[in-house]
Amino acid sequence: SAKFTPLPKMAASIGAVVCRALHSRRHGKFLSIGRGLFSGARCLVAEGETHFGFQTVSETEKGEKVYHVFESVAKKYDIMNDSMSLGIHRLWKDILLHQMNPYPGTQLLDVAGGTGDIAFRFINYVRSQWEHQIRQKLKSHQNLSWQEISKSYQEEELKLPGGSQVVVCDINKEMLKVGKQKAQHLGYSEGLSWVVGNAEELPFNDSKFDVYTIAFGIRNVTHIDQALQEAYRVLKPGGRFLCLEFSQVNNPLFSRLYDLYSFQVIPVLGEIIAGDWKSYQYLVESIRHFPAQEEFKAMIEDAGFLKVEYRNLTSGIVAIHSGFKL
Amino acid sequence: MRGWYGSRTLASVLLCRQPPPSGAGAAAAAAHRRSPGAAARRHASDRQTGQGQPQAFDPALLELLVCPLSKKPLRYEASTNELINKELGIAYPIIDGIPNMIPQAARMIDRKAQDEEPKQT
Numbered sequence: 001s002a003k004f005t006p007l008p009k010m011a012a013s014i015g016a017v018v019c020r021a022l023h024s025r026r027h028g029k030f031l032s033i034g035r036g037l038f039s040g041a042r043c044l045v046a047e048g049e050t051h052f053g054f055q056t057v058s059e060t061e062k063g064e065k066v067y068h069v070f071e072s073v074a075k076k077y078d079i080m081n082d083s084m085s086l087g088i089h090r091l092w093k094d095i096l097l098h099q100m101n102p103y104p105g106t107q108l109l110d111v112a113g114g115t116g117d118i119a120f121r122f123i124n125y126v127r128s129q130w131e132h133q134i135r136q137k138l139k140s141h142q143n144l145s146w147q148e149i150s151k152s153y154q155e156e157e158l159k160l161p162g163g164s165q166v167v168v169c170d171i172n173k174e175m176l177k178v179g180k181q182k183a184q185h186l187g188y189s190e191g192l193s194w195v196v197g198n199a200e201e202l203p204f205n206d207s208k209f210d211v212y213t214i215a216f217g218i219r220n221v222t223h224i225d226q227a228l229q230e231a232y233r234v235l236k237p238g239g240r241f242l243c244l245e246f247s248q249v250n251n252p253l254f255s256r257l258y259d260l261y262s263f264q265v266i267p268v269l270g271e272i273i274a275g276d277w278k279s280y281q282y283l284v285e286s287i288r289h290f291p292a293q294e295e296f297k298a299m300i301e302d303a304g305f306l307k308v309e310y311r312n313l314t315s316g317i318v319a320i321h322s323g324f325k326l
Numbered sequence: 327m328r329g330w331y332g333s334r335t336l337a338s339v340l341l342c343r344q345p346p347p348s349g350a351g352a353a354a355a356a357a358h359r360r361s362p363g364a365a366a367r368r369h370a371s372d373r374q375t376g377q378g379q380p381q382a383f384d385p386a387l388l389e390l391l392v393c394p395l396s397k398k399p400l401r402y403e404a405s406t407n408e409l410i411n412k413e414l415g416i417a418y419p420i421i422d423g424i425p426n427m428i429p430q431a432a433r434m435i436d437r438k439a440q441d442e443e444p445k446q447t
Contacts, residue, residue, distance in 0.1 A: 196426040203427035
């Protein structure tokens with residue numbers, strides 16, 4: 001079906017050039033015009049209230065509103081991601097996987113993983129790592145008999161290499177349905193599970209996972225600190241927390257262009273492609289309200305994670321925060 | 327990924343198994359760049375058509391899942407296709423093979439019915 005065909009190569013490569021030109025790896029405090037304008041607004045919320053984009057809503061309302069946003073966009077989610085980010089979101093997610101660098105045998109929990117982008121990349125990554133390992137082994141053991149070689153191929157057909165597993169958890173069953181269909185379509189079946197669950201109240205026991213990822217999901221959570229605490233709980237000691245999320249742009253000129261693009265182009269694209277202006281208006285507003293790199297880093301440290309670092313991508317449009325449970 | 331596909335044909339030749347039909351294999355490789363191979367897809371589709379209902383719950387998940395409220399293990403009830411927390415008296419539904427672990431979605435189990443069950447068995 002048309003939904004799942006890869007983005008035309010030219011658009012993706014243009015996106016890649018832009019991305020590399022603006023890629024910044026520097027840490028530290030960044031001030032942007034956008035942040036200056038909106039940080040004041042964040043302080044004005046009363047007890048029991050929170051933000052839904054630029055509206056102030058009660059905390060219970062936010063959960064419902066977010067649910068409805070994703071329920072309505074679920075089927076067009078992937079197409080919209082490609083259009084809005086010119087395919088660059090694929091690069092961001094690839095970079096996340098490279099930073100994770102999972103070995104065969106890793107247990108991954110992907111929260112707010114809806115349509116499965118991170119999960120599928122994880123599976124591809126561990127498989128290619130395994131192939132690499134096999135090739136290395138074969139290179140150094142040139143005298144293996146044909147039977148032994150074929151046996152090593154036989155083992156990997158039934159399960160993911162090394163017993164790797166990924167559980168995709170999302171609060172929205174529509175998003176998971178789309179993800180599951182995609183998985184069947186693309187042929188991913190082993191080592192992959194789907195669970196409807198709340199990031200603030202995960203249905204998993206303590207110390208179960210090696211890696212916890214949340215990509216473009218944490219800004220939609222009503223109580224981010226609770227989600228971070230749950231992440232800490234379900235990770236094994238030595239486990240890694242990785243968060244890929246929109247953040248604050250560091251370059252003032254680029255920030256202006258980015259604001260223009262966000263508020264003028266994205267909701268229009270939302271209306272044309274998905275028939276839903278409001279949801280994409282919510283999207284760009286929610287990005288502006290999410291804490292900046294340093295503040296989010298402090299929140300992660302508060303939950304107990306150590307060696308917390310972040311890395312800006314595309315000049316700060318997106319940041320990867322990483323922490324360890326030690 | 328091309329290396330992956332090539333090694334699968336080699337493996338099946340070595341194991342004297344029937345290789346995936348070349349027509350289907352070539353079409354699959356052309357249509358899906360990231361496909362792990364025709365065999366995996368046939369396996370998945372066999373499972374789908376084999377069962378009359380949408381994919382059943384994977385019991386391997388049971389080892390991982392706990393009740394989000396009490397963090398206690400759950401029991402899988404095949405007749406109603408639910409995950410039961412007996413202590414709190416709630417049941418989480420499983421829809422299309424995906425368990426719904428949101429507390430608001432859980433159903434309260436009638437306590438009386440629960441008490442009668444051990445007497446009947």
